[in-house]
Amino acid sequence: xxxxxxxxxxxxxxxxxxxxxxxxxxxxxxxxxxxxxxxxxxxxxxxxxxxxxxxxxxxxxxxxxxxxxxxxxxxxxxxxxxxxxxxxxxxxxxxxxxxxxxxxxxxxxxxxxxxxxxxxxxxxxxxxxxxxxxxxxxxxxxxxxxxxxxxxxxxxxxxxxxxxxxxxxxxxxxxxxxxxxxxxxxxxxxxxxxxxxxxxxxxxxxxxxxxxxxxxxxxxxxxxxxxxxxxxxxxxxxxxxxxxxxxxxxxxxxxxxxxxxxxxxxxxxxxxxxxxxxxxxxxxxxxxxxxxxxxxxxxxxxxxxxxxxxxxxxxxxxxxxxxxxxxxxxxxxxxxxxxxxxxxxxxxxxxxxxxxxxxxxxxxxxxxxxxxxxxxxxxxxxxxxxxxxxxxxxxxxxxxxxxxxxxxxxxxxxxxxxxxxxxxxxxxxxxxxxxxxxxxxxxxxx
Amino acid sequence: xxxxxxxxxxxxxxxxxxxxxxxxxxxxxxxxxxxxxxxxxxxxxxxxxxxxxxxxxxxxxxxxxxxxxxxxxxxxxxxxxxxxxxxxxxxxxxxxxxxxxxxxxxxxxxxxxxxxxxxxxxxxxxxxxxxxxxxxxxxxxxxxxxxxxxxxxxxxxxxxxxxxxxxxxxxxxxxxxxxxxxxxxxxxxxxxxxxxxxxxxxxxxxxxxxxxxxxxxxxxxxxxxxxxxxxxxxxxxxxxxxxxxxxxxxxxxxxxxxxxxxxxxxxxxxxxxxxxxxxxxxxxxxxxxxxxxxxxxxxxxxxxxxxxxxxxxxxxxxxxxxxxxxxxxxxxxxxxxxxxxxxxxxxxxxxxxxxxxxxxxxxxxxxxxxxxxxxxxxxxxxxxxxxxxxxxxxxxxxxxxxxxxxxxxxxxxxxxxxxxxxxxxxxxxxxxxxxxxxxxxxxxxxx
Numbered sequence: 001x002x003x004x005x006x007x008x009x010x011x012x013x014x015x016x017x018x019x020x021x022x023x024x025x026x027x028x029x030x031x032x033x034x035x036x037x038x039x040x041x042x043x044x045x046x047x048x049x050x051x052x053x054x055x056x057x058x059x060x061x062x063x064x065x066x067x068x069x070x071x072x073x074x075x076x077x078x079x080x081x082x083x084x085x086x087x088x089x090x091x092x093x094x095x096x097x098x099x100x101x102x103x104x105x106x107x108x109x110x111x112x113x114x115x116x117x118x119x120x121x122x123x124x125x126x127x128x129x130x131x132x133x134x135x136x137x138x139x140x141x142x143x144x145x146x147x148x149x150x151x152x153x154x155x156x157x158x159x160x161x162x163x164x165x166x167x168x169x170x171x172x173x174x175x176x177x178x179x180x181x182x183x184x185x186x187x188x189x190x191x192x193x194x195x196x197x198x199x200x201x202x203x204x205x206x207x208x209x210x211x212x213x214x215x216x217x218x219x220x221x222x223x224x225x226x227x228x229x230x231x232x233x234x235x236x237x238x239x240x241x242x243x244x245x246x247x248x249x250x251x252x253x254x255x256x257x258x259x260x261x262x263x264x265x266x267x268x269x270x271x272x273x274x275x276x277x278x279x280x281x282x283x284x285x286x287x288x289x290x291x292x293x294x295x296x297x298x299x300x301x302x303x304x305x306x307x308x309x310x311x312x313x314x315x316x317x318x319x320x321x322x323x324x325x326x327x328x329x330x331x332x333x334x335x336x337x338x339x340x341x342x343x344x345x346x347x348x349x350x351x352x353x354x355x356x357x358x359x360x361x362x363x364x365x366x367x368x369x370x371x372x373x374x375x376x377x378x379x380x381x382x383x384x385x386x387x388x389x390x391x392x393x394x395x396x397x398x399x400x401x402x403x404x405x406x407x408x409x410x411x412x413x414x415x416x417x418x419x420x421x422x423x424x425x426x427x428x429x430x431x432x433x434x435x436x437x438x439x440x441x442x443x444x445x446x
Numbered sequence: 447x448x449x450x451x452x453x454x455x456x457x458x459x460x461x462x463x464x465x466x467x468x469x470x471x472x473x474x475x476x477x478x479x480x481x482x483x484x485x486x487x488x489x490x491x492x493x494x495x496x497x498x499x500x501x502x503x504x505x506x507x508x509x510x511x512x513x514x515x516x517x518x519x520x521x522x523x524x525x526x527x528x529x530x531x532x533x534x535x536x537x538x539x540x541x542x543x544x545x546x547x548x549x550x551x552x553x554x555x556x557x558x559x560x561x562x563x564x565x566x567x568x569x570x571x572x573x574x575x576x577x578x579x580x581x582x583x584x585x586x587x588x589x590x591x592x593x594x595x596x597x598x599x600x601x602x603x604x605x606x607x608x609x610x611x612x613x614x615x616x617x618x619x620x621x622x623x624x625x626x627x628x629x630x631x632x633x634x635x636x637x638x639x640x641x642x643x644x645x646x647x648x649x650x651x652x653x654x655x656x657x658x659x660x661x662x663x664x665x666x667x668x669x670x671x672x673x674x675x676x677x678x679x680x681x682x683x684x685x686x687x688x689x690x691x692x693x694x695x696x697x698x699x700x701x702x703x704x705x706x707x708x709x710x711x712x713x714x715x716x717x718x719x720x721x722x723x724x725x726x727x728x729x730x731x732x733x734x735x736x737x738x739x740x741x742x743x744x745x746x747x748x749x750x751x752x753x754x755x756x757x758x759x760x761x762x763x764x765x766x767x768x769x770x771x772x773x774x775x776x777x778x779x780x781x782x783x784x785x786x787x788x789x790x791x792x793x794x795x796x797x798x799x800x801x802x803x804x805x806x807x808x809x810x811x812x813x814x815x816x817x818x819x820x821x822x823x824x825x826x827x828x829x830x831x832x833x834x835x836x837x838x839x840x841x842x843x844x845x846x847x848x849x850x851x852x853x854x855x856x857x858x859x860x861x862x863x864x865x866x867x868x869x870x871x872x873x874x875x876x877x878x879x880x881x882x883x884x885x886x887x888x889x890x891x892x893x
Contacts, residue, residue, distance in 0.1 A: 056560040059512055060552040063545070069519045070545045073530055074538020081531035084523030088847045095520045096860060102513035103864050106506060110871055121867075155606070156531040162847065304535035307611050311539050319546040326553045326576075334556070338563035 006310060007303035010075035013316055014068055019281045021064035023185065023274045028058040030186025032101060032129020033179065034209065035122065045202050051109055053193040056334040060327060062102065074312050076302040078152045079292045083139070085158040086148040090135045090166045097132030100124050130179060137178030140284070141171030144228070144235040146294040152301060170231035173224040180217040181277060187213055188257070188273045192266045210269070211261050218254060234294045238287025246283035250276055450841050452850035453525040456857055460518055463861045465822055466815060467511030472581040472630065473637020474504040479574035481664060486571050492657050496664070498562065500641070503872060505559045510868050512552065525850065529833050529843030532608060536601050537594050539613035540587045547584035551577055585633065586626040592825070593621035597690050598834050620690045624683040625825070631676045632821065635779055636814040638668035643811030644876065646804040659797040662807065670783035680776060681736065688737035691835065692746035694828040697757050698769040699733055700726070701747045708733040708745035713770050716763040718756060757830040765827035768820040775817035782810055
């Protein structure tokens with residue numbers, strides 16, 4: 001493949017990861033925003049739904065951000081270095097927000113909200129969750145504005161005004177738009193979570209919030225587009241040109257999301273709002289193409305050589321093949337109802353219950369660690385491997401990763417299958433029973 | 447505070463903070479994996495309680511490690527944009543591998559933490575294996591980046607840019623295997639000693655039950671299992687330094703003249719101006735032996751290199767002291783588990799609970815962290831003034847932005863606050879369970 005194709009693919013990879021971060025991680029920020037805005041007599045119940053929904057998944061959602069960063073600095077070193085230099089202030093503030101958000105969420109849930117320090121960490125969590133996406137939005141706005149001049153060097157030289165680049169009306173509107181988008185995502189997802197938890201009142205709260213936030217998002221999006229005409233002309237030209245289909249799709253899907261929410265089609269709304277977010281990011285990316293930092297840095301002039309991009313893409317695609325099923329497994333397992341309601345209270349008793357619930361002694365459990373052990377071994381042996389084509393040398397690492405993911409996944413899938421079969425059998429039996437009853441009844445009627 | 451000093455201080459604070467959580471994040475999964483495995487096999491509730499508690503602690507530590515790691519991945523660019531512009535294409539692939547490992551670790555740790563009540567016991571136990579292995583692998587890739595800064599390979603330098611980039615060759619740079627294994631084993635040692643210390647403290651307070659005894663036992667088991675690997679890794683890294691970075695070895699050993707029969711100077715203050723080392727304990731021929739396995743081997747001294755490539759009058763003595771601190775403590779950590787297991791077998795396979803031994807274990811735990819930090823300080827200061835050895839000076843990699851000093855103080859404050867909060871939380875977690883006595887409550891119902 002040519003250098004240019006590889007660079008395009010790498011940019012697409014970064015963009016896909018960015019969309020994943022927006023759709024998944026954005027909702028976690030939104031959770032924090034709704035935590036801050038929780039109100040009325042059901043405020044605590046709303047907060048509980050948010051905490052339950054985020055708890056198990058926010059950390060892996062957060063890793064998408066790291067993935068975006070890593071792909072960016074590997075494939076486009078000058079973009080990463082240039083953005084970090086030009087937007088030092090908003091990025092520093094965003095990092096502070098990310099650190100405080102994550103730590104505070106974990107501290108709060110471990111302290112329990114009622115306790116004094118739990119409440120304090122709760123505020124840190126929700127305020128940091130609101131500020132961080134705002135800063136990300138302003139960063140995005142600044143990149144499109146054309147106010148950052150980069151000479152790729154060497155040495156790399158960056159010129160911009162560190163204070164005004166990200167505080168133009170356009171960039172600030174982008175920041176608010178990001179906050180609004182996060183809140184729509186979160187509110188839509190939380191409607192389902194609350195409905196599942198059997199709390200219809202809270203579900204209605206979130207449905208209403210999703211609709212209001214959706215309207216706000218639409219208004220801010222329109223405002224940003226209008227401001228772009230003068231402040232980010234390259235972006236605007238792209239939006240009414242090559243990115244027009246995506247822009248229109250975003251608007252249409254946005255309206256469809258609102259309609260789905262109005263008609264209480266929660267699950268449809270969830271899919272639509274995720275699709276809408278993806279369309280917004282695609283519209284932004286395509287409109288700005290081929291610029292990564294307008295007007296000096298493009299996908300082609302910033303890309304690493306093919307010898308870097310090739311392995312990066314191979315590793316990433318194979319990595320995602322392992323990652324996505326694992327992620328799917330995580331999302332399905334945490335949605336299961338736990339066997340007990342309060343896992344961490346009274347360890348003595350609960351552990352006894354846990355041990356009692358173990359299946360009968362099963363001494364000939366096959367040693368499940370053979371694959372991971374050999375994986376470990378190959379990781380140790382790796383440095384000693386002789387040279388050769390790239391794939392041959394990466395292969396053992398990939399094989400190791402596969403083995404790692406495979407062991408619990410296979411067990412998990414088997415477990416899921418046996419569960420499904422069990423449920424299916426039960427339903428079948430019930431159906432037979434019901435039919436028999438019906439026949440009985442109709443026979444009696446005759 | 448100028449930009450370079452501030453940037454170095456900022457990254458030093460962040461890494462010094464992160465390394466603690468990273469080490470425990472690598473080691474604790476191994477501990478709860480073993481504990482749960484024994485619990486599953488022996489159908490023993492006490493092991494389960496141990497595993498479950500460690501997993502909760504690991505959950506808290508992992509979050510702090512993950513957020514400080516996320517912060518680090520921004521800090522590289524914020525503080526060292528020119529270094530990243532030059533090198534991130536070369537070592538980016540290692541971070542990509544590390545990223546996937548970390549991703550899988552986060553996923554399976556999530557499964558482990560939230561799966562106690564949702565998965566079958568066996569599946570749940572299996573979920574700990576990916577956490578153990580991805581944690582260990584991730585450390586290997588990160589250390590590979592660090593060792594690349596020491597022995598940069600996999601590219602050709604033309605007019606200040608890197609060409610002919612081979613990311614795989616960069617990954618397997620000469621210092622990579624020894625550094626990576628040394629760190630991984632150290633992480634297990636730190637965790638083993640820390641776990642042992644936590645339960646030694648309980649035993650010292652009179653809570654002599656199987657729960658506490660097993661905590662000490664498993665901690666010491668891991669610490670003992672690491673004796674041989676660490677002895678090998680330690681001498682391996684010394685030899686690798688002598689071969690690949692003789693200047694770094696000379697700096698951290700305070701060896702000024704190239705000489706055969708080089709003595710090993712323990713402690714003392716290195717004076718780079720007078721080219722002397724004061725108050726040191728000299729062991730004749732030892733450095734030659736450590737570096738080349740011969741008592742008469744010639745070891746390169748600092749005189750072989752121009753003065754403007756020395757780490758400097760302040761950093762050399764600090765690196766030397768840090769190295770000796772690590773090495774001395776390292777020896778202690780090889781000895782203590784031996785003593786423990788000696789008494790274990792002499793008492794016919796009963797966990798020794800003598801108060802003096804418990805005190806030793808209690809003191810060893812903070813010392814393992816001291817050794818960990820000292821080792822890292824040695825590795826980083828010994829490389830100065832280079833950020834990429836012989837390629838780019840640290841002062842050429844730093845950001846041109848002002849305001850780095852402000853960045854430093856803000857992050858210092860945040861990390862101090864996080865450290866205090868984490869310790870408070872872990873203490874709370876420990877208190878929650880301290881009344882737990884397996885002999886009274888569980889054994890009957892477990893059968």
